[in-house]
Amino acid sequence: NRTDFGLIKDFVESQKFYHEQFKSYEWNPSNYNVGGSFAKIAGGSYAPLDERLKTFLVRLKNVPAYYEAARENIVNPTLEHTELAIIQNNGSLNIFGQSLVDSLEKSGLSDDEKNLMMERVGAAKTAITDYVSWLENKKAELENGGGKSFRIGKELYNGKFHSDIVSSYTADEIYEVALEHKKELHSKMFTITAELWKKYFGDKPMPEDKLLATRQMIDVISLKHVHRDSFQTAIEKQIPELVNFINEKDLLTQDPDKPLVVRRMPAYQAGIAGANIQSPGPYDAKANTYYNVSPLSNYTDEEAESWLREYNHYILQILNIHEAIPGHYTQLVYANKSPSMIKSILGNGAMIEGWAVYTEKMMLEEGYGNNEPEMWLMYYKWNMRSTCNTILDYSVHVLGMEKEAAMDLLMNEAFQQKAEAEGKWKRVQRTQVQLCSYFTGYYEIYKLREDLKEIMGDDFNLKAFHEEFLSYGSAPVKYIRVLMMLKHRDKTPA
Structure with missing residues (x-):
């Protein structure tokens, strides 16, 4: 009840902020x-x-x-x-x-x-x-x-971050954490690049520039991808494979009666993201959940190839983990079962996106992809995407980053294809703060899991953690953290 009250209070304050300060209805x-x-x-x-x-x-x-x-x-x-x-x-x-x-x-x-x-x-x-x-x-x-400039500036950015993300951290703090995480990812990616170099390049010397070497490795591995006409079909084929893996590893309980339909992105949603999940609310919980996929029909051959290299054989699997199972689709099925209607209706974007990002790493930790170094390299590249989403969003709206610097960040440090980077530049001009939700939620969820592992010791069970976490609906992670810590604080091993 206290958490529900907090959610209602946050919602009212958020609406007040949007009406009196943000005023996007005017621009x-x-x-x-x-x-x-x-x-x-x-x-x-x-x-x-x-x-x-x-x-x-x-x-x-x-x-x-x-x-x-x-x-x-x-x-x-x-x-x-x-x-x-x-x-x-x-x-x-x-x-x-x-x-x-x-x-x-x-x-x-x-x-x-x-x-x-x-x-x-x-x-x-x-x-x-x-x-x-x-x-x-x-x-x-x-x-x-x-x-009017699309950049909202520091004051409105901080206000929107506070209203939308509802984090234990400020926008400034998350930006600094993301910068540090970017360095860690670069180090891990180069280690794998050095390990794989001979396999893909033979006796060709590896560049001394670590980012350049990593870029070259990613480029050659990205050549393995589906045909442009098979993109949606490949997604449909992979969904049952993810279901089977989760069942075999007993990572959480799934509901086979909840339909998931992969379909072409509706035209009225175009222009923001390449893929998304559109789920029914708690009052229509039996309706279809749609996995919307942007079509490639309007792309030139060059644009389609760039897109497909970005969503290559490995990253397409990680995308499906994120959007479908056990990411967004699974989380939203659980949210609609929450006994608290408030937690389902007043969903927190950072918790929802953070869960999807968390599951990507969790699945690989549990053995998905057979620990292939190529899969881990592409995972780190994909995680770099969430990390650089935060860096990009804050840098553009608060620090005034221009397109040239943004494209350099996305293409040369986050190793994105040009088509993906161009799309992200459009997105950061059209949205604010939402790009921070992925990394912020992921960081808070992963930290909660690791803190509970330390508290509970051998009593910690991954499936139990997942199901308890999801049982609280789509509440902000900082509220879920309080509830779970209160429940388990007396279980500290002797």
Whole structure:
């Protein structure tokens, strides 16, 4: 109850901060998009089709007024968020297309209701296209200068970090921890590079520059990847393999009755991440969880090859651990079973992302990948991604890092392909603080596990730790830490 109260208090204070200080409703046009809510109504399983369509019909009435209010609220938009809003709102038009017409035809709605639906759909689509046209005019103005900077500055950054991450650490502290972790990862990666050099390069001399040698090793190993047309299929194939490994190692209890559907990324979500998990909430817990994957159909051959080298044979497996099992998908299944509805509804992004990052290392520690040095090298590269997410985000928004320095960090120190680095630069312009959630949550979860190992000694059980940790829903790690430490503090070995 105390933790639930803390979550509610944090939520209220966060909303106050966003309304009174952050004020993104004035400068981020992508805040205004009806696509997500209508997609959930149309594609949900929480109620019969007719009931959902009637809800859809009622909400449609207000779409024109919604976009009119959006135009009134937007005072000084950033160019970057204006561009994103254009992409995503254009994507939302798909929700009001043929699939909706098909649902309407097979429904039990009256002819009057069906006619009213199509009338309101037309008005909604007009409202969206008018908003997009208005934004395109804004974009043309902003391209000539004078718009708000996408960088939010130190004061707002610290406030948003406090509101969103809810960590035991400050943004400054996590930034410093990430810098130190980057050094440790570079050292481990070079050790593996030296071990593998002869296998891949024969008698070719290894460069004295350790980062360059590591880059060359990563580049040659990254050539092993799936075909561009098989990317989604490869993901679907790997999911059962992860399930089997967890069952064999008895790492946590899974629920075979919760569906996971791999699908193409919906257009209204485009422009942020290459893959994500879209899960049902606790009130619709039996609905599908979607593993959304960005298609490569719009990529040139060069862009697709760069993308596939980034998500190569090894990293694709780590991505699936992160997004699916035992990462996001597994954690969110557990969250929906939490006896506390508050902990499920007021989910903490750093706990959710941190758990997914934690599971990557945990799986390799337990033997996934057969301890191949190539797998460990690619894991460290992937973990460098989370680490440099934090460094990049803080450096750009607080320290004023420019694109050239950001690309150098991502490509030469985090060893990312150009396509991935370009995508991350777009992302850091369009989001703030969220990129810190991965490393911050991971760092706090891993530290909690190691502290409990020290306290409990031989009584520590990894499966029990996982299931107890996940039983608290999606609460911030700092709250879960208090609860678990209180429970186990009297179990210190003699």
